[in-house]
Amino acid sequence: MDYGQIAAAILAAVSAGGIAYALFYPRLSGQARAEQRRREFAAPAAIRAAADREAQSQARRGQVAQSLKDIENREKARHKVTIEGRIEQAGLSWSRKQYWLLGVVLGIVMAVVLLLTSGNWVVMLVGFVVGLLGLPRWYLSHLGKKRMMRFINEFPNALDVIVRGIKSGLPLNDCLRIIANEAQEPVKSEFRLIVEAQTLGLPLTDAATKLYERMPCAEANFFGIVLAIQQKTGGNLAETLANLSRVIRERRKMRDKIKSVSMEAKASAAIIGSLPPAVAGLVYLTSPGYMDALFYTDAGRIALVGCGVWMLIGVLVMRKMINFQI
Structure with missing residues (x-):
């Protein structure tokens, strides 16, 4: 027999054996079944991981929505402002007795003046009611608006101090103490009340929420909302407060532009x-x-x-x- 034919037959047999080994060995050894089982287990794991991420995202959105709902409910409950609240918003230290005493004095003065000028008792009675109920309320409202405008103008600077302090590694409470000691009025006194409330054991979010009761403006409300959401959901507080400061400054620019126009x-x-x-x-x-x-x-x-x-x-x-x- 020719050796070339023998070698060709041997090579053909080896090739056939290699092909058969490549085709049938995974099935015979169970490797294919193992690979299939790994794919079967990997697919549910990926699905479960995606479901877990979606559930966490929904829980985060739910916490934010609940925080906003709680803040909205507190705002509705604070809609009616008492006399003490108006006095506090005006930055005065009057008591309820002093407020009504001032009203009585103004009412008597107006009644006497109108009686002497008109001689009409009805006009005198109207003047007494206006002096008793109208003038003190108007005076407190006037002082409260002036104080609120000063707060709005100084508040972005206080937020910038907090942002720089957090970025430099200071705790938030230390940043609040810096503002309470070095800021301009009325921001200084308002943040001092926040720090004192924390010292007495009140949580920071509740203390910041009470800022809106004393200073009922959108800027103070935004600050309370930011702190409440950040406490429940986490996030970059410095970046959030920096964005809030920029928004407040843009609102002030828009207000000044509208005023000039x-x-x-x-x-x-x-x-x-x-x-x-x-x-x-x-x-x-x-x-x-x-x-x-x-x-x-x-x-x-x-x-x-x-x-x-x-x-x-x-x-x-x-x-x-x-x-x-x-």
């Missing part, structure tokens, strides 16, 4: 609203008898009341047109 309309409304009483006063000074019919006849009094009502409606409409809420 609407100044012409406000001046026009003031001139239009002051023309009728100014003209009536000048006519009365130059020719007193010319307007006697308006004060001493029934038709004149009805005309005065009607003109006053229409003027009030016009002033309120113009005020609504030129005031913008941000």
Whole structure:
């Protein structure tokens, strides 16, 4: 027999054996079954991991939604402001007794002045009610708005101090103490109250939430919401507060821009609203008898009341047109 044929036959047999080994050995040895079992186990594990991540994401969203809902409920409960709350918002240290004493004094003064000028007991009674209930409330509201504007202007600087302190490694409580000692009023006193509330054992989120009760503006509310959400869900507090500071500054820029744009309309409304009483006063000074019919006849009094009502409606409409809420 030729050796070439023998070698070819041997090579053919070896090749056939190698092919058969490659095709049938995994099945015979169980490797294919093991690989299939690994794939079967790996697929449910990936599915379970994806389901766990989705469940964690939903839980995080649920915590955020619950935090916002709790804050909204607290805001609804605080909608009615008491006299003590108004005094605290104005930055005064009055008691309820002092408030009502001031109201009584103002009411008596207004009643006496109107009685001496008009001689009408009804007008005197109206003046007493206005002095008792209206003037003290208006005074507290005026002081509260001025104090709130100072707080809004200084609050972004306080947030920047917190952001820089956190980035440098200081705890949040130490940053709050720095603001309570070195910031401008009224931010200084408000953060001092937050620090004192923490010292007494109140959680930081509750202490920050009470800031909105003393300073009912959107900026203080945002600060409380940020701290409440960060405590429950975690995250980068420095970055969040930096974004809040930027938003507050942009809101102030928008407010100033709207104020400058609407100044012409406000001046026009003031001139239009002051023309009728100014003209009536000048006519009365130059020719007193010319307007006697308006004060001493029934038709004149009805005309005065009607003109006053229409003027009030016009002033309120113009005020609504030129005031913008941000």
